[in-house]
Amino acid sequence: MDAIIVIDSDIQKCSCIKAILEFVDYENIHMAGPDDWHNALLSPDQLKAIIIAESAVREAPERLSALREWAPQAPILMLKDVKSRSRLSKEISSQVLATIEYPLKYQDLTSTLQQAEVYCASQGKAQAQGGHSPELFRSLVGNSRGIQQVRRMIEKVADSDATVLILGESGTGKEVVARNIHYHSPRRNRPFVPLNCGAIPSELLESELFGHEKGAFTGAISARQGRFEMAEGGTLFLDEIGDMDMQMQVKLLRVLQERTFERVGSNKTLNADVRIIAATHRNLEKAIEEGAFREDLFYRLNVFPIEMPPLRERAEDIPLLIKEIIKRLQHENRGSVSLTQSAVMALSQYHWAGNVRELANVIERLVIMHPYGVVDMRDLPEKYQVDPGSEEAAVPDYTMIRIDEPEVTRIPRNGIDLKEHLSNLECSLIKQALEDAEGVVAHAANRLHLRRTTLVEKLRKYGIQKADEVT
Ligand SMILES: Nc1ncnc2c1ncn2[C@@H]1O[C@H](COP(=O)(O)OP(=O)(O)O)[C@@H](O)[C@H]1O
Ligand SMILES: [Mg+2]
Numbered sequence: 001m002d003a004i005i006v007i008d009s010d011i012q013k014c015s016c017i018k019a020i021l022e023f024v025d026y027e028n029i030h031m032a033g034p035d036d037w038h039n040a041l042l043s044p045d046q047l048k049a050i051i052i053a054e055s056a057v058r059e060a061p062e063r064l065s066a067l068r069e070w071a072p073q074a075p076i077l078m079l080k081d082v083k084s085r086s087r088l089s090k091e092i093s094s095q096v097l098a099t100i101e102y103p104l105k106y107q108d109l110t111s112t113l114q115q116a117e118v119y120c121a122s123q124g125k126a127q128a129q130g131g132h133s134p135e136l137f138r139s140l141v142g143n144s145r146g147i148q149q150v151r152r153m154i155e156k157v158a159d160s161d162a163t164v165l166i167l168g169e170s171g172t173g174k175e176v177v178a179r180n181i182h183y184h185s186p187r188r189n190r191p192f193v194p195l196n197c198g199a200i201p202s203e204l205l206e207s208e209l210f211g212h213e214k215g216a217f218t219g220a221i222s223a224r225q226g227r228f229e230m231a232e233g234g235t236l237f238l239d240e241i242g243d244m245d246m247q248m249q250v251k252l253l254r255v256l257q258e259r260t261f262e263r264v265g266s267n268k269t270l271n272a273d274v275r276i277i278a279a280t281h282r283n284l285e286k287a288i289e290e291g292a293f294r295e296d297l298f299y300r301l302n303v304f305p306i307e308m309p310p311l312r313e314r315a316e317d318i319p320l321l322i323k324e325i326i327k328r329l330q331h332e333n334r335g336s337v338s339l340t341q342s343a344v345m346a347l348s349q350y351h352w353a354g355n356v357r358e359l360a361n362v363i364e365r366l367v368i369m370h371p372y373g374v375v376d377m378r379d380l381p382e383k384y385q386v387d388p389g390s391e392e393a394a395v396p397d398y399t400m401i402r403i404d405e406p407e408v409t410r411i412p413r414n415g416i417d418l419k420e421h422l423s424n425l426e427c428s429l430i431k432q433a434l435e436d437a438e439g440v441v442a443h444a445a446n447r448l449h450l451r452r453t454t455l456v457e458k459l460r461k462y463g464i465q466k467a468d469e470v471t
Contacts, residue, residue, distance in 0.1 A: 001120055003028040003046040004113075007037055007067075008053035008079065013102070017051065017079070020104055023442060026113070034063055037070075044071030049116040051100065054080045057092060064095050075116040087372075093330060098323065106446040107341070111319055114143050140176050141324045144314035150177060150306060157304050158184035163256070165241075165301045166279040168308025171357030174279040175239065177306060182235040187275060190234030195227045198243030205248050207264045216265025228261055228272050235275045241301065242282030242293065253297045276301070311352040311359065318348040321356060325363045335367045342377040350384050427462045430455070434464070 004026060008014045014031040021029050030040045034056035050067055057064055057078065067076060075097040078088070082101050097119055098112045118141075140151060157164055158181050166174040175194065182192040200208055207216070211226030227236055238244075244252070255261045256276065260269045278301045287293035311318070322344060330336045339347075352358055362384065366375050377385060429448065437443035445455040459465075 001046060001048050003030060003042055004049045004051060005030045005032060005037060005040055005042060005047060006051045006079075007032050007034055007056060009034050009056060010053070013053070017102075017104065020109070020446075023446070024106065024110060034059070037067070045073060047071050047074035048120055049077055049113060050074050051077045051079055053102075054078050054084060054086070054088075054099075058086065061089075061092060064092060068095060073120070075119045077112060077116060087336075090331075090333065098327070105341070106443065107319070111323070115141075115320060115323070118143065140173065140180055141320050142314060142317035143320065144309075144317045146309035146314045147317060150308065153304075153306050154180050154184060157181060157306075159186065161275050163275070163301055163303045164277045165303070165305045166277065166308065167284075167305060168279075168281065169310050169353075169355055170281045171355030172308035172310060173356055174281075174308055175237070177308065178235075178237045178239075178277045178279060181277060182237075182275075185235070185275065187234050191231055192235045192237065193227050193231035194237040194239060196239045197248075198240035202245045202248060205244070206251060209248075209252070210261050210263055212264035213266045216263070220265065223263070226261075226263065228255065228274055229270065231274045233273055235277060238276060238278040240280055241278040242280035242284055242287055246292070246294065249294045249297050253294065253300060256297075256300045311355040312350075315348045318359070319344050321359060322347065322363060325360050326367075329364065329367055334364075335371045337363070337367045337370050337372065338374050339366075340374060340376045343375050343380055346377045346380060346385055423462075426458070427464070430458060430462065430464060 004021060006014050006017050006021075006029065008017075008031075011031070011033070018029045018031055028046075030042055032040045034052075050071065052063070052067070064076065076095060078096045078099040079102050080099045082103065088096070088099075098115055100112050101108060140147065140154075142148075154177060164178075164181060166177050168174055178194075179192060182188060195208065197205065207220070207224070207226065209226050209228055211224050211229055212220050214220060214223045238252075255272055259272050261272055262269055284293050284298050284302075288295050288298060311321075322339060326336060326338075347359070347362070354361070362381065365381070366379075370379060430444070433444040433447040434441070436447060441455060441459070442452050445452040448455065450458075
């Protein structure tokens with residue numbers, strides 16, 4: 001699965017895109033007109049992605065369903081003219097994995113193609129397991145090493161009935177992981193029942209978990225099933241397990257050991273065929289030392305621990321997550337927004353104490369503040385604009401140039417040598433682009449929207465070394 005097909009009636013545009021894709025090391029690129037992709041000598045299961053021009057779809061939306069039918073596994077990417085103001089209908093956007101702007105931007109292009117690869121991988125896996133929904137697997141977005149590792153752990157543990165303990169700061173995606181485990185397990189057709197142990201008063205938690213008989217306590221006017229019964233055959237997700245009081249911990253431990261329980265007020269023993277996934281943002285080992293968590297329960301739960309890395313340790317996932325969050329808002333018809341590169345860069349530098357949840361809140365707020373608008377770094381809420389801990393914030397006024405944002409430069413009191421300043425700026429941007437591109441001049445040129453030869457010229461002018469010269 002490594003082929004990409006580019007579909008557009010404008011053949012010149014097709015070959016331009018093909019050239020760029022090859023330039024950034026994609027191979028096996030095919031081109032076709034909107035109605036002759038059948039003729040491409042290509043089997044659909046070779047496809048990694050279908051890139052189709054928005055105009056071709058707007059002319060005849062049924063082309064999308066035809067493509068879907070032909071290659072149901074391949075993600076469809078929509079090529080949208082930057083200047084195009086038209087909005088995709090809900091029906092169309094639900095069939096498209098992502099949109100790419102034309103003219104192409106290096107980062108946009110590679111991150112979207114990465115997304116397509118992740119999608120393909122999840123599709124392949126879903127097929128192998130009998131074709132259940134890839135949607136949910138896709139919902140754990142991220143390509144960072146940390147997330148890839150989590151994904152591997154999910155795959156490893158899903159098939160078994162092992163108890164899983166998910167650890168990590170709030171908002172890192174612990175519940176997303178729990179749901180993924182369930183939907184990749186043989187229990188996927190049975191219920192997934194979440195319960196937030198911290199949100200329920202401890203005197204009610206027991207009946208919430210195990211249910212009660214009529215009259216078991218004041219207010220128990222009728223018999224009621226607990227979460228263990230509701231989850232029978234499926235998965236019970238005990239969120240914020242670290243907030244459970246010691247008394248309940250004993251009772252839970254008993255169920256884990258004996259796999260049986262009783263409703264409150266009943267002496268009939270029920271069997272629990274339930275897989276347990278627990279999560280907490282607390283440090284349980286510390287809680288054990290402090291006498292707030294039972295060690296024996298910890299060992300019962302900690303059979304297969306999964307640690308969610310905080311978002312600031314996987315900043316490379318931030319652009320993908322922003323895309324995903326915007327896509328979800330679009331799907332829910334709650335509007336949309338786009339972010340400039342510098343806005344995305346600023347958000348990628350933030351420390352995200354509230355992790356993905358905080359990021360989602362910021363994006364939701366931007367959608368409300370700038371409906372269908374373009375958000376630049378300066379439009380972000382102030383605290384996201386410059387990381388107070390960053391080096392840029394610590395340096396004096398004159399040097400405080402955000403290199404991704406030349407507009408914010410202030411002319412110092414005694415004036416500025418414009419020419420010198422601009423060449424410094426140019427030089428620093430070039431160095432940055434080279435760094436980002438790991439010294440590959442062609443990629444750096446792409447990042448700066450320059451021709452390669454122009455960049456080489458400038459490197460010579462500023463005496464900057466390029467990596468491919470050194471090696
Ligand atoms: N890797 C991810 N991909 C997509 N969405 C995510 C990811 N991680 C978290 N989210 C989203 O962030 C929010 C918080 O995630 P959640 O699982 O509730 O975090 P936690 O349980 O760790 O507090 C949810 O809206 C979730 O959909
Ligand atoms: Mg949670």
